[in-house]
Amino acid sequence: MLIDNEKKAIVLLSGGIDSTTTMAIAKDRGFAIYSLSFSYGQRHAYELKAAESIANYFKVVKHVVINADLRGIGGSALTDNIEVPKARDERIISTEIPVTYVPARNTIFLAYALAWAEVIKSTHIFIGVNAVDYSGYPDCRPEYIEAFERMANLATRAAIEKKTYISIETPLINMSKAQIIKLGIELGVDYAMTHSCYDPSPDGFACGLCDSCLLRKKGFRDAGLKDPARYQV
Amino acid sequence: MLIDNEKKAIVLLSGGIDSTTTMAIAKDRGFAIYSLSFSYGQRHAYELKAAESIANYFKVVKHVVINADLRGIGGSALTDNIEVPKARDERIISTEIPVTYVPARNTIFLAYALAWAEVIKSTHIFIGVNAVDYSGYPDCRPEYIEAFERMANLATRAAIEKKTYISIETPLINMSKAQIIKLGIELGVDYAMTHSCYDPSPDGFACGLCDSCLLRKKGFRDAGLKDPARYQV
Numbered sequence: 001m002l003i004d005n006e007k008k009a010i011v012l013l014s015g016g017i018d019s020t021t022t023m024a025i026a027k028d029r030g031f032a033i034y035s036l037s038f039s040y041g042q043r044h045a046y047e048l049k050a051a052e053s054i055a056n057y058f059k060v061v062k063h064v065v066i067n068a069d070l071r072g073i074g075g076s077a078l079t080d081n082i083e084v085p086k087a088r089d090e091r092i093i094s095t096e097i098p099v100t101y102v103p104a105r106n107t108i109f110l111a112y113a114l115a116w117a118e119v120i121k122s123t124h125i126f127i128g129v130n131a132v133d134y135s136g137y138p139d140c141r142p143e144y145i146e147a148f149e150r151m152a153n154l155a156t157r158a159a160i161e162k163k164t165y166i167s168i169e170t171p172l173i174n175m176s177k178a179q180i181i182k183l184g185i186e187l188g189v190d191y192a193m194t195h196s197c198y199d200p201s202p203d204g205f206a207c208g209l210c211d212s213c214l215l216r217k218k219g220f221r222d223a224g225l226k227d228p229a230r231y232q233v
Numbered sequence: 234m235l236i237d238n239e240k241k242a243i244v245l246l247s248g249g250i251d252s253t254t255t256m257a258i259a260k261d262r263g264f265a266i267y268s269l270s271f272s273y274g275q276r277h278a279y280e281l282k283a284a285e286s287i288a289n290y291f292k293v294v295k296h297v298v299i300n301a302d303l304r305g306i307g308g309s310a311l312t313d314n315i316e317v318p319k320a321r322d323e324r325i326i327s328t329e330i331p332v333t334y335v336p337a338r339n340t341i342f343l344a345y346a347l348a349w350a351e352v353i354k355s356t357h358i359f360i361g362v363n364a365v366d367y368s369g370y371p372d373c374r375p376e377y378i379e380a381f382e383r384m385a386n387l388a389t390r391a392a393i394e395k396k397t398y399i400s401i402e403t404p405l406i407n408m409s410k411a412q413i414i415k416l417g418i419e420l421g422v423d424y425a426m427t428h429s430c431y432d433p434s435p436d437g438f439a440c441g442l443c444d445s446c447l448l449r450k451k452g453f454r455d456a457g458l459k460d461p462a463r464y465q466v
Contacts, residue, residue: 104344115340151380
């Protein structure tokens with residue numbers, strides 16, 4: 001596959017299923033990839049390690065980890081000392097905003113991506129948001145993404161100089177987890193590299209019971225595929 | 234003056250003239266103030282010290298400093314080792330985008346403010362952007378601020394639950410530097426506390442020649458007032 005080094009994309013990479021599949025899609029479309037991960041809150045070690053391995057696997061041009069200091073602001077089980085909920089009903093997971101929701105997280109992540117896009121002259125920012133399995137998250141909805149894109153195109157030098165258009169790419173937004181996994185496998189993703197759990201054990205085993213583990217397991221089950229993640233239960 | 238503790242505002246506070254005057258305006262309107270500063274790039278020490286003094290002076294409820302790691306992304310004289318331009322013509326300062334422009338800076342700052350606003354249930358975010366003296370900055374224009382506000386109202390729990398509206402307040406956007414200074418003095422601002430210089434000496438004296446110093450000096454001159462800043466030249 002030919003990579004066009006003039007066709008640069010930023011990919012937001014958490015190290016989970018969705019962002020890794022998004023990376024594979026961006027790569028498949030021939031972009032030279034600049035991946036961006038964020039260190040925030042308590043449980044970043046395994047995610048960041050997964051993100052780094054995935055960045056290497058996909059031969060990105062550059063992988064940057066930003067220390068996004070969300071603990072100063074608080075308000076989430078993922079950044080504060082609030083307990084991560086376990087073994088919730090799947091119907092509740094997909095409709096309610098959970099305590100693991102991080103306020104304005106995608107806005108902060110996309111803002112950094114926009115800054116980097118302006119520096120490297122990239123016009124495409126890929127984010128693996130999904131409005132199907134995470135319908136409770138305000139910043140995963142198409143209307144939010146469209147509003148961010150509109151704002152982004154007024155925020156930069158390029159907007160003033162009217163030379164380029166920044167596109168926020170959300171290839172997974174209307175896909176189910178099972179569809180995402182099947183597409184990723186077609187594109188050569190090894191999901192053993194990915195990390196989804198909100199609350200892993202000290203040796204990196206997934207809890208198997210948090211919302212993220214439950215959605216992952218359901219995705220593999222619905223796809224009729226074996227989940228390569230290492231679970232405690 | 235009565236402070237309504239239910240009426241909370243986030244104020245983005247750099248420690249310069251504009252953000253300090255914005256703080257005074259928010260205070261004058263009776264808001265309980267939550268001030269937010271950012272540590273980024275090389276020259277944060279004097280700015281952050283000024284911001285902290287100003288936060289104390291205005292008796293804010295809480296002052297938070299976020300480590301916004303912009304050096305990983307680069308692209309500005311304020312975060313990279315690019316020379317800060319000196320003694321430029323004032324007409325050029327007010328129309329060109331300078332090398333001191335930090336890509337997507339206001340978008341990143343407002344994104345953090347939005348996150349904090351959601352956590353503390355504040356509906357007002359004050360930012361001291363100015364489209365007169367900084368017309369070269371894309372993210373200081375009214376159309377940018379409006380687009381950010383629109384996006385913000387789709388980004389949060391409140392947007393989903395339809396209970397509140399987030400307002401981005403830009404009281405200085407159409408004011409000249411001289412008008413800003415006069416208003417601040419009416420509201421009790423002591424501008425000796427503020428720091429404007431992009432390139433201060435190790436002992437904290439302003440260079441007197443960078444764009445920010447030149448705009449500050451011109452502002453005091455046009456207002457017919459003495460600038461209390463300590464200058465090297």
